[in-house]
Amino acid sequence: MSNKTSYHFVIVEDDHVMAGLLAKLLGNAGHTSEHIVSASEAIQRIPELQPDCVLLDLMMPEIDGFTVLHELKKEVKLKNTSLIVVSAKAYDFDRKQALRTGADGFLTKPINPETFVERLERILGDYMSVGFWGCRGTLPVPGEQSLKYGGNTSCISIEFPNDQLFIFDAGTGIKRLSDYLLTQKRKKIEGKIFISHPHWDHINALPFFAPLYMQGNEFEVLGARHGELTMREIVSAQMDGVYFPITLNEFAARLYFHDLSEEELQVGNIQINTMLLSHPGVCLGYRVNYKGRSFCYITDNELYFEDNIHFNERYEQRLADFIRGCDALVIDTSYTDEEYQAKVGWGHSCVSRVTDIAHKGEVKNLYLFHHEPNQSDSDIDRKLVMAQDFLSDLNSETICHCPKEGDKLIV
Numbered sequence: 001m002s003n004k005t006s007y008h009f010v011i012v013e014d015d016h017v018m019a020g021l022l023a024k025l026l027g028n029a030g031h032t033s034e035h036i037v038s039a040s041e042a043i044q045r046i047p048e049l050q051p052d053c054v055l056l057d058l059m060m061p062e063i064d065g066f067t068v069l070h071e072l073k074k075e076v077k078l079k080n081t082s083l084i085v086v087s088a089k090a091y092d093f094d095r096k097q098a099l100r101t102g103a104d105g106f107l108t109k110p111i112n113p114e115t116f117v118e119r120l121e122r123i124l125g126d127y128m129s130v131g132f133w134g135c136r137g138t139l140p141v142p143g144e145q146s147l148k149y150g151g152n153t154s155c156i157s158i159e160f161p162n163d164q165l166f167i168f169d170a171g172t173g174i175k176r177l178s179d180y181l182l183t184q185k186r187k188k189i190e191g192k193i194f195i196s197h198p199h200w201d202h203i204n205a206l207p208f209f210a211p212l213y214m215q216g217n218e219f220e221v222l223g224a225r226h227g228e229l230t231m232r233e234i235v236s237a238q239m240d241g242v243y244f245p246i247t248l249n250e251f252a253a254r255l256y257f258h259d260l261s262e263e264e265l266q267v268g269n270i271q272i273n274t275m276l277l278s279h280p281g282v283c284l285g286y287r288v289n290y291k292g293r294s295f296c297y298i299t300d301n302e303l304y305f306e307d308n309i310h311f312n313e314r315y316e317q318r319l320a321d322f323i324r325g326c327d328a329l330v331i332d333t334s335y336t337d338e339e340y341q342a343k344v345g346w347g348h349s350c351v352s353r354v355t356d357i358a359h360k361g362e363v364k365n366l367y368l369f370h371h372e373p374n375q376s377d378s379d380i381d382r383k384l385v386m387a388q389d390f391l392s393d394l395n396s397e398t399i400c401h402c403p404k405e406g407d408k409l410i411v
Contacts, residue, residue: 007052007124009033012042012068013086014060018109022055022086022116029117039063047077053124056103058087058094066101073102082124086111090187105162108187115184123161128290130328130409131157131180134173137300137334137348137370138201148377150405152176153201154299154370156330158288158411160270165191168286168297170206173405178210188216189253192267195223196299197283198234207239207246217253224282225259232257260284275322277301278315279347287322295411296323296363299332299370303353308344316357323361327411330403331358333368336383348372351383355390358398366391366400367409 013019039060058065084105105123134152141151153171265272271289285298340350358366384402
C-alpha cells in the first residue's frame with residue numbers, strides 16, 4: 001500500500017466543465033493536477049510528466065480512450081503510474097475491456113463528489129477498506145447506553161480497489177450499510193454476502209438491504225448448509241410469508257447462493273479461507289488474503305478455559321494457525337471473564353481467552369466484537385482496558401482496539 005498522502009494527477013478530458021470539477025475535488029483533498037484536452041497530446045506528454053495517476057475519458061475525439069490506454073500502458077516510464085478510466089460509458093463490456101487493457105480502475109459518470117476522491121485513493125493505495133456497521137451480538141440495543149459503540153448487530157463490509165464488495169453477516173447493521181451505499185449512488189453493485197451462521201442476529205436484516213431491490217445489481221450469498229437445508233432454503237425460510245411479508249421473489253437484483261464448508265475460494269486476486277468454529281450449529285470463520293495483507297472474521301466462537309472438560313487444544317491450535325499473522329482480527333468477545341462463568345456453553349468467548357488466542361496467532365491488530373446486549377458503552381470501555389492489560393501481561397505485540405459502529409479501517 002502506498003504511503004503517499006498527496007498525488008499528482010493528469011486529467012485527460014475534452015469536457016472543460018468536467019475537468020474543472022475533477023481538478024477542484026482533487027485540490028480540495030490536497031492533491032495536484034493538470035489538464036490535457038487532446039488524446040494525441042496525452043500520448044505524447046504523459047510519459048514525460050510521469051504523474052502518479054492518469055484520469056482518462058473514453059469518449060475522446062480523434063483517438064478513443066481505449067487506444068490511449070493501450071499506448072500509455074506500453075510506456076516503460078509509466079510503470080509506476082496508475083491509469084484510471086472515468087467515463088459515462090457504464091456498459092459492463094467497456095468496464096471489463098478497460099480492465100483487460102490495463103486500467104487500474106473504472107469509475108462512471110456522473111461522479112458523486114462526496115465519494116469520488118475516496119474511491120480514487122482506495123485504488124491508488126490498493127488497500128482493503130473495512131467498515132463496521134453493527135458490532136453487537138444477540139439483540140440490537142437502542143438507547144443512551146449504546147451511543148458510543150452503536151446498538152446494531154453484526155455486519156462488516158470490505159471494499160476493494162475495483163469496487164468489489166464483501167459483506168460479512170446481515171444483522172441489523174446491514175441497514176446502515178445499505179444507507180451508506182445509497183448515498184454513494186452506486187450502480188451495478190456486485191457483492192458477496194458471507195454468512196457466519198443463520199442465527200437471527202446474523203441474517204434477520206437481509207430483507208432491509210435496499211441494493212437487493214435494485215435491478216442491475218448482483219449478489220451472491222455464501223454460507224454453510226445445515227444438514228439438508230441449503231443456504232438458499234435458510235434465507236428463504238426466514239422470509240416466508242408467515243414471518244415476513246416479502247419473499248426472495250421480490251428482489252430485483254440477480255441473486256445467487258453458494259453452500260460452503262471448510263475450503264478455499266478465489267475471487268480474482270482475493271483469496272478466502274473458511275474454518276468451522278466452536279458454536280452451536282454450523283458456524284464459519286473467514287480469512288481474506290489480498291496482496292500480502294489479511295483480515296479475519298471470527299464470530300460466533302467459544303474458547304473454553306483450559307480447566308474445562310470441553311477445552312480442545314487441537315482446535316485452539318488450528319484456530320491460532322488460521323489467524324496466524326493477520327493484519328486485523330475481528331473476533332467474538334462477548335463477555336468479561338467474570339460474566340463468562342455463568343455463560344459457559346453458550347457459544348461465546350471472554351476477554352482473557354480472546355487475547356490469548358490473538359497473541360498465540362501473532363495477530364497484529366485485535367478488534368473486540370459481538371458485545372453482549374446488557375453491556376453499556378462503559379462496560380465495553382472496561383472490556384477494552386482488560387484486553388489491553390492481558391496483552392501487556394503477555395508481553396504481546398498485538399494491538400487491541402474496540403471498533404465503533406460507523407468506523408472504517410484500512411488493511
